[in-house]
Amino acid sequence: MITKTELASKYDPSAIERETYQRWIDAGLFSASPESDREPYVIVIPPPNVTSVLHMGHGLNNTLQDVLIRYQRMRGREVLWLPGTDHAGIATQNVVERQLATEGTSRHDMGREAFVERVWEHVHRTGGTILEQLKAIGSSCDWSRTRFTLDEEYSRAVRRVFVDLYHQDLLYRGYRVIHWCPRCHTSLSDEEAEFRERDDHLYYIRYPLADGDGTDGLLVATTRPETMYGDIALVHHPEDERFGHLAGKSVILPLANIPIPVETSAYVEQDFGTGMLKVTPAHDPHDFEIAAELAGEYDTPVVIDADARMVDDPRVPEGVRGLDRDAAREKTIELLEAAGLLEKIEPYRHAVRHCYRCHTVVEPRLSDQWFVKMKPLAEPALQAYRQGRLRFVPERWGKVYENWLTEIRDWNISRQLWWGHQIPAWYCEGEGCEHVTVAMEAPASCEKCGGAVHQDEDVLDTWFSSWLWPFATMGWPERTVDLGRFYPGHTLVTAPDIIFFWVARMVMAGYHFLGERPFSTVYLNGVVRDPQHRAFSKSLGNGIDPLDAVERYGADALRYTVVAGAAAGTDVIMDRDEMDGTFAAGRNFANKLWNMGRLLLSAVSDESPEPGSLDAAQFELADRWILSRCQRVVAEATDALERYRLNDAASLVYHFVWDELADWYLEQIKPRLYGAIPGGDVASAIVVHVFQTALRLLHPIVPFLSEELWQHLPGEREPLLAAAAWPTPQQAFIDGEAEDQFARVQALVTAVRTVRAEYGVPPGAEVRAFARPANAEALQAFNAEQRTVERLAKLSRLTLEEHPEEVGAHQVLPDGSSVFVPLGDAIDVQQECERLAGELERMDKQLTGVAAKLGNQQFITRAPADVVERERDKERSWREQRETLADKLRTLGC
RNA sequence: GGGCGAAUAGCUCAGGGGUCGAGAGCGCCUGCCUUACAAGCAGGAAGUCGGGGGUUCGAAUCCCUCUUCGCCCACCA
Numbered sequence: 001m002i003t004k005t006e007l008a009s010k011y012d013p014s015a016i017e018r019e020t021y022q023r024w025i026d027a028g029l030f031s032a033s034p035e036s037d038r039e040p041y042v043i044v045i046p047p048p049n050v051t052s053v054l055h056m057g058h059g060l061n062n063t064l065q066d067v068l069i070r071y072q073r074m075r076g077r078e079v080l081w082l083p084g085t086d087h088a089g090i091a092t093q094n095v096v097e098r099q100l101a102t103e104g105t106s107r108h109d110m111g112r113e114a115f116v117e118r119v120w121e122h123v124h125r126t127g128g129t130i131l132e133q134l135k136a137i138g139s140s141c142d143w144s145r146t147r148f149t150l151d152e153e154y155s156r157a158v159r160r161v162f163v164d165l166y167h168q169d170l171l172y173r174g175y176r177v178i179h180w181c182p183r184c185h186t187s188l189s190d191e192e193a194e195f196r197e198r199d200d201h202l203y204y205i206r207y208p209l210a211d212g213d214g215t216d217g218l219l220v221a222t223t224r225p226e227t228m229y230g231d232i233a234l235v236h237h238p239e240d241e242r243f244g245h246l247a248g249k250s251v252i253l254p255l256a257n258i259p260i261p262v263e264t265s266a267y268v269e270q271d272f273g274t275g276m277l278k279v280t281p282a283h284d285p286h287d288f289e290i291a292a293e294l295a296g297e298y299d300t301p302v303v304i305d306a307d308a309r310m311v312d313d314p315r316v317p318e319g320v321r322g323l324d325r326d327a328a329r330e331k332t333i334e335l336l337e338a339a340g341l342l343e344k345i346e347p348y349r350h351a352v353r354h355c356y357r358c359h360t361v362v363e364p365r366l367s368d369q370w371f372v373k374m375k376p377l378a379e380p381a382l383q384a385y386r387q388g389r390l391r392f393v394p395e396r397w398g399k400v401y402e403n404w405l406t407e408i409r410d411w412n413i414s415r416q417l418w419w420g421h422q423i424p425a426w427y428c429e430g431e432g433c434e435h436v437t438v439a440m441e442a443p444a445s446c447e448k449c450g451g452a453v454h455q456d457e458d459v460l461d462t463w464f465s466s467w468l469w470p471f472a473t474m475g476w477p478e479r480t481v482d483l484g485r486f487y488p489g490h491t492l493v494t495a496p497d498i499i500f501f502w503v504a505r506m507v508m509a510g511y512h513f514l515g516e517r518p519f520s521t522v523y524l525n526g527v528v529r530d531p532q533h534r535a536f537s538k539s540l541g542n543g544i545d546p547l548d549a550v551e552r553y554g555a556d557a558l559r560y561t562v563v564a565g566a567a568a569g570t571d572v573i574m575d576r577d578e579m580d581g582t583f584a585a586g587r588n589f590a591n592k593l594w595n596m597g598r599l600l601l602s603a604v605s606d607e608s609p610e611p612g613s614l615d616a617a618q619f620e621l622a623d624r625w626i627l628s629r630c631q632r633v634v635a636e637a638t639d640a641l642e643r644y645r646l647n648d649a650a651s652l653v654y655h656f657v658w659d660e661l662a663d664w665y666l667e668q669i670k671p672r673l674y675g676a677i678p679g680g681d682v683a684s685a686i687v688v689h690v691f692q693t694a695l696r697l698l699h700p701i702v703p704f705l706s707e708e709l710w711q712h713l714p715g716e717r718e719p720l721l722a723a724a725a726w727p728t729p730q731q732a733f734i735d736g737e738a739e740d741q742f743a744r745v746q747a748l749v750t751a752v753r754t755v756r757a758e759y760g761v762p763p764g765a766e767v768r769a770f771a772r773p774a775n776a777e778a779l780q781a782f783n784a785e786q787r788t789v790e791r792l793a794k795l796s797r798l799t800l801e802e803h804p805e806e807v808g809a810h811q812v813l814p815d816g817s818s819v820f821v822p823l824g825d826a827i828d829v830q831q832e833c834e835r836l837a838g839e840l841e842r843m844d845k846q847l848t849g850v851a852a853k854l855g856n857q858q859f860i861t862r863a864p865a866d867v868v869e870r871e872r873d874k875e876r877s878w879r880e881q882r883e884t885l886a887d888k889l890r891t892l893g894c
Numbered sequence: 895g896g897g898c899g900a901a902u903a904g905c906u907c908a909g910g911g912g913u914c915g916a917g918a919g920c921g922c923c924u925g926c927c928u929u930a931c932a933a934g935c936a937g938g939a940a941g942u943c944g945g946g947g948g949u950u951c952g953a954a955u956c957c958c959u960c961u962u963c964g965c966c967c968a969c970c971a
Contacts, residue, residue: 011933195968202971222971272970279971286969351968396898400966403897407967496966531906533964553933564919565907570899571964573906578920580933581905585919588933595931602930647908651918666930674929750937756925757937763926880939 007601007712011594013554016708021135023707024722029073030140032080034485041077042489043069044470044518045141046502047149049088050123051095054133055536056574057495057528059546060562064525064646065493066139067563070700071641073140074726080486082473083134083141085127087150089420089462090184090192090357096122096419112418119419123150137546137555138703140722145482147473149465150421157472158465159424159440161513166438170373171413173425173436177285178412180365181355182308186416187369189461190409191500193353193362200350202273204343205336207234210250210259218243218251218262219343221273223350225336226328227283229256229315230303235290236276238264243276254341255332256315265290282366300366304328308363325363370414370423370458378405380511381504390507393523393644397496401522404500413461420459428453467505470518477513492519495527523644526571528562533573544576549583556702557586563701564650589654590705593698596662597709600691603673605681606714608688612732618682621745624738626665629656630690631729637697638726646701653697661690664746688715696727748819751811755821759809759888760832767826769819809891823892833894840885847875847882 008015024030032040043065048058065081073079093107096119100106107115127148134141147154165171179193180186203225208217218234231253236243243262250259267290268277281291281300291298303311308325310316320331336342353362382405384390385398392398414423426437430451437443437453446453465472470489474482488510494503503522510518527535528544536543549558561583566572574582611627619627633656640649669683692713699706699721710721718724752769761767807829808822823829 007930009930011931195966220971224971267969267971269970277971284969284971286971289969350970400898403967499966527965561919570907575906578905581920584933588919588931591931591933595934597930599930651908655918662930663935667935753936754938758924760925763928763936 007594007598007709009598011554011591013556013590013704014551017136017138017550017555017704020704020707021138024140024720025143027720027723029720029722030081030142031144032078032142032486034481036078038076038078040080040486041069041072042080042082042486042519043491043493044082044473044489045084046492046494046498047084047086047147047466047469048130049091050085050127050130050148051088051091053126053129054546055528055543056546056549056562056572057536058133059137059544059549059558060528060566060572061493061495061525062134062139063137063559063562064523064566065491066137066559066703067646067700068491068493068523068641069140070703070722071726073722074696074699074724076725079140080145080489081139081141082145082147082486083131083139083143084147084469084473085130085149086466087123087148087420087462089415089417089459090186091462092119092123093417093419094184094357107418115418133546136550137558140703145473149462149469153475154465154468154472155421156440157468157476158421158460160477161468161509162424162460162464163438163440164513165372170376172371172373173368174371174410175366175368177282177288177364177366178369179353179362180306180367181358181360182306182363183358183360184355184417185306187365187367187412187414188355188362189412189463192356192461194356195351196354196359197349198352198361200348200352202346202348203333203336204274204345205254205278206341206343207251207254207260207278208341210252217341218246218276219274220276220278222278223348224280224283224329225332226310226320226325227280227303228253228278228332229310229313229317229320230280230282230301231260231278232281232291232298232301233261233263233279233294234276235263235265235268235279235294237268237270238266240268240270240275254339255317255335258315263294265293283364285364288366302366304363304365306365369412370425370460372411372413372464374408374411374508377508377512378408378504381405381507384507384511384517389520390517391521393521397499397522397524400496401499401504405504411461413464414456414458415461416457417459420462421465423456423458423460425456426453427456463501463505466502467509468513470506470510471514487514487518488516489519491521491523493523493525496524497527499524521644526566528572528574531573531575533571542576544574544579544582549579552579553583553587554590554704556705557583557590559586560589560650560654560702561586563646564654566647589658590702592658592662593702593705593709596657596666596691597712599666600687601712603670604684604688604714607681608685608715611686611689612730614682614685618679619686620679620682621738621742622665622668623682623686624733624735625742626661626690627686627733628735628739629660630693631731631734634693634697634727635729638728641700649697650701653694653701657694657698661687661694665690688713692717693727695721696724699724751819752821755809755811755819755823756826759823759827759892760835761823761826765826767821767823769821807891807893829892829894833889833892836885836889836892837894840882840889843882843885847879851875 045065046061048054069079069081096115097107099122100110100118110118131143131146162171179188179190181188200223202221202223205220205222205225205228206217207220220234222228234251236246246262249262251262252258253260263279265277267286268275279287279290279294281288281298282302283304288300291300301313301315303313303316304325305311310320310323310325310328312321317335319335320328323331333342333345354360355362381390382402385402385405392401424439426439426443426446428435428437428446428449428451430446430449433446433449433451435446435448437447442455443453445451468476471483471487474480474487476483492503492506506518510516529535530542534542546558562572564585576582580587633652637649637652640646640652665687669687671677672679672683673687674680692710692715695706695710695713703722707721710717710724748769752767755761756767807824808820811819811821
C-alpha cells in the first residue's frame with residue numbers, strides 16, 4: 001500500500017531523474033538473467049562510435065530502443081538490452097590525428113605504440129561520456145554486459161573469425177587495384193568509397209600511330225590524363241568497325257614515347273568518347289581487369305604513389321615527377337597541348353569516389369590487401385529475407401538490403417591504420433619462403449620453414465569487428481550461457497545508412513558462425529536533420545547535444561518529442577537555434593503530467609480501491625465514459641506498439657491523457673473530489689485507476705516522470721512502475737453507450753462555450769441553454785447528468801423546451817441538432833450591439849483602405865507580387881470577418 | 895543509367911479508397927492569472943492535400959504523367 005505524498009509545485013526534471021534512475025539500478029531491473037524462465041527479448045545496441053560523444057541522432061535511436069525494451073519488460077519478457085561502443089577505426093584515428101596536428105605533432109612523430117596509447121586516452125574519455133549520455137536519457141541497458149569492440153575477449157572473437165574464414169577458403173590475400181585514400185593513407189572498401197557528383201573535364205588525347213607519319217593517331221577520351229604515363233595499351237570493342245584495321249598495330253604513348261599496342265576488349269562502350277580506351281592497369285580497377293584478360297604479359301606500371309604524387313620514373317616526364325595528381329594533370333595538359341596532341345577539352349560531370357571519412361577523392365591503387373569472399377556468405381542472408389525470417393520496418397528497406405546482397409562483391413578488410421585489430425597473419429622472413437601463417441596467437445616461427453616471422457602491420461576494417469556484435473558480445477566463440485539464452489535476438493533498431501556496412505553483414509555472420517539470424521526485425525529510424533535538411537555533423541556544428549536538451553527540458557521531454565516526431569523511417573527535423581520550439585511538445589506534456597499528478601495528490605483519497613470492486617450503480621456518465629475510453633486506449637496503444645507505430649502510440653496516449661482525462665474528466669470530477677457534491681470516493685477511485693493505467697502506457701516513452709508520479713500515487717500496486725505489468729483492456733468497462741452520450745454532452749458544452757466566446761458573455765455570467773427537440777436524447781442525458789457540466793461552462797439550467805423567442809444565438813451541433821442560448825440575461829445587448837457596430841465600422845474603414853489600394857493600377861503593377869497577394873488575402877479575411885460581425889448584429893436584433 | 899522516397903495549414907509533420915465537408919504540435923488571433931498547470935484554460939482563423947489526366951458511385955488516399963526537392967545503387971573511361 002502506497003500512501004500518497006505531495007509533489008513539488010514546480011516540475012523540475014533534474015530533481016527526479018538521477019534519483020529515479022538509481023532506483024531502477026538498485027532494483028537490478030536492467031540486468032538480464034539467463035536463468036529466468038521468462039521468454040527473452042533481446043536488442044543489441046548499435047554501438048556508438050567512440051569518435052565523439054552522442055548527438056540527437058543517437059538520442060532518437062536509443063530512445064526508440066528503450067521504448068521497445070521497456071514495453072517488453074512490462075509485458076513480462078526477460079529483457080536484455082546489450083550496450084557498448086565501437087572503436088571506429090579510421091574515424092577515431094582521424095580525430096586523434098587532427099588533435100595531434102593542432103599540437104604540432106603527428107602519429108609518425110610519436111610512433112605506433114605511443115599513438116595507440118594516445119587514442120586509448122581519447123576513447124576512454126568519449127566512451128565514458130557516451131555511456132553517461134545513454135543513462136541520462138533513461139536507457140535501460142544491462143550495464144553489466146557493456147562491451148567495446150576492442151576488448152580483449154571481443155578481439156579474440158575477431159581473430160577467430162579471421163582464422164576460420166581463412167581456413168574455410170572464404171578469406172584471402174589479393175593483389176589488385178583497391179580504393180585508396182591518399183589523405184588517410186589507407187585502403188577502403190567499396191562501401192567506404194562513396195560516389196559524389198563532380199564537375200570535371202573530358203580530355204581528348206591523340207596517340208600517334210607507331211608506324212604513322214606523326215600527323216595521324218588515335219583519339220582517346222579520358223578524365224584522368226595524368227594517369228596516361230601508366231598506360232600499357234589502347235583498347236576498342238572487338239566489333240567496332242571503325243577500328244577493325246588496327247589489328248596488330250601500335251601507338252606511341254605521348255610524352256613517355258613508349259610504343260603500346262592496340263588491343264580489343266568487350267568491356268569498351270563504343271558510344272562513349274571516341275570508342276577507344278586507354279588501359280592503365282595500376283590506376284584503375286577496371287583497367288586492371290581488362291589488362292588481366294588481354295593476351296600476353298603486361299606490366300602494371302605505377303606512376304602515382306601513396307600520397308597521390310607522380311613517381312620518379314622514366315615514364316613520367318621530368319617536369320611532372322613529384323607533382324600531386326591535380327598539378328600533374330594541369331602540367332600534362334600543358335605538355336600535350338605544346339606537342340599538338342590535345343584535340344579538345346569538354347566539360348564533364350560524373351560521379352567520383354570519395355573517402356567516406358575525409359571526403360578526399362579516392363585514388364585507385366594497386367596493392368596487397370585481404371578480402372572476404374562474400375557470395376557464399378550472402379546466400380543465407382538473402383534467403384532469410386526472401387523467406388520472411390527477416391523483416392524490415394518500413395518494408396521498403398528490405399529491397400535495398402536484397403539488392404545489395406544480390407550484387408555483392410568481395411570485401412576488402414585490411415586497412416593501413418594503427419587503430420584497430422591488427423591482422424593475425426605472420427609473414428616468413430626466411431630466404432625464399434613466402435609462407436603466411438594465419439593464427440589466433442603469434443607463432444614463434446614460420447610454420448613451414450621455421451624462419452623468423454613478422455606480423456602484418458595492417459589492421460582490420462572496423463566493420464569486420466562490428467559484424468560480429470550480436471554474438472561476440474555474448475562471449476562467442478565460447479558456448480556461453482548468455483549465448484544459449486539470448487541469441488538470436490529480436491529487434492535491431494538502426495539508421496538506414498548502415499544497412500550495407502552493418503545490418504547485412506551481421507546477418508551474414510550470424511548465419512555463418514551460429515547458423516541462425518541475429519534478429520528477426522530491423523526497425524529503421526530516420527535521420528535527425530537541421531532545418532536545411534542537412535544531417536547533423538560536427539563540422540557543420542548544427543547538432544544538438546542530448547545532454548543539453550536533457551538539462552533544459554528533461555529526458556522525458558526529449559524522449560516524447562523524438563518518439564512522437566518520428567514515424568518509422570521518416571527523418572526528424574530539429575533546430576538548435578529554436579530549442580524551445582523543437583522540444584515544446586515534450587516539455588509541455590511533461591509539465592502537464594506533473595500538474596495532473598499534483599491535482600490528484602491534493603484531492604484524491606488514500607483509499608482508492610479498484611473500480612471493479614465498487615458499486616457500478618454509483619457511477620456517473622463521466623465515470624463510465626472515462627473508464628471505457630481508457631480501455632480503448634490501452635488496446636489501441638498496445639496495438640500500435642506491436643506494429644512498431646511508436647509515434648502513434650505516443651500521440652494516442654498523449655491525447656487521451658490531455659484532451660480527455662485532463663480537460664474533461666478531471667474538470668468534471670472536481671466538485672466531487674473537493675466535496676462540494678457527493679461521490680468523491682467513486683471519482684477518486686476511478687481517476688486513480690485511469691491515471692495509473694495511463695502511467696503504465698506512458699512509461700516506455702516518459703519513464704522518469706511516470707515512475708515518479710507512480711511513486712506518489714496511493715493504492716495497492718507494484719512498487720516500481722518500470723517493473724509493473726503492461727495493462728490489458730478490461731472488457732467490463734467498455735461502454736459504447738456512455739461514450740456516445742458523453743460525446744453529445746461534449747458537443748453541447750462546446751456549443752455553449754462557443755456562443756459565450758463569440759458574444760462576449762462575461763466569464764462570471766450564467767447562461768441558460770435550450771435545445772431543439774431533435775436533440776432530446778442528448779438533453780435527457782444532459783439533464784440527468786447535471787453535475788457532468790457543473791464546472792464546465794457555468795451552465796446552471798438546461799431544460800428540454802422549445803426555445804422562447806428572445807434574443808440569443810443558435811449553435812449547430814455535429815449531429816445536426818442545435819442549441820439555443822438566450823443572451824438577454826447574460827449580456828447587455830445594447831452595449832454589445834454598440835461594440836459590434838463599432839467593430840463593423842472599423843472593419844469597413846479598413847476594407848475601404850484595402851479596396852483603394854487594390855483599385856490602384858500603379859500599386860498592382862509596381863508592387864512585388866507577394867505584397868499584392870498579401871493585400872488580397874487581407875481583404876478576403878476582413879470581408880469574412882465583416883460578414884461574421886453582420887451576422888452577430890442580426891442575431892442580437894440590433 | 896537504374897531504383898527509392900518526399901511534396902498536406904506560416905513552420906515541422908501525421909493520415910494512404912467512404913469514418914477526412916482534412917488532422918496534430920508549434921506559431922497566429924480573441925477572451926481568461928477560474929485555488930493542478932499562463933509550459934495553462936476556453937474559443938477561433940488558417941489548407942483548390944505540388945500541377946494535369948485517368949480508374950471509381952466515391953480519390954489527399956489507387957493508376958499514368960509532369961514539375962520540384964532528397965536519398966540510394968551503378969565498372970561509359
